[in-house]
Amino acid sequence: MGLVIIISDVNQLLEWVKVPISPDSLPSSNSRPVTWILPASDKAPWWIRGEHAGIAVRQTTHPVARKLCESVNSPLISTSANISGRPPARNIHILRRLFGTLVDHIVPGKCGPAAGPSEIRDYKTGTILRPA
Secondary structure, three states, X not given: OOOEEEEOOHHHOHHHEOOOOOOOOOOOOOOOOEEEEEEEOOOOOHHHHOOOOEEEEEEOXXXXXXXXXXXXXXXXXXXXXXOOOOOOOOXXXXXXXXXXXXXXXXXXXOOOOOOOOOEEEEXXXXXXXXXX
């Protein structure tokens, strides 16, 4: 299984992908996030790709996530506050109750407005692999 990464700027991703990308080539929005599957280069860490030839990338519009990516000038693993089969935790109180002893830190801030999982698209073909 691979991991989804988030970026604030496509330049954080250039070494990890085989295709040229530009600042506007990974469209997404707060209300409709899109996760893109891009062909991975040999420099993409195996533990991010898993058994896949591509990597899953979302250019985040969330202000706190963007600031974290910018502060380290690097992609970050996209976390999820979802437990399989259960609704997502949408505030810090529920997060602490569910994950308090399982995580080192919960970053304060508001959740984005997206109500469900992101749409997943193949970057090369534009094919929707999972609708939102």
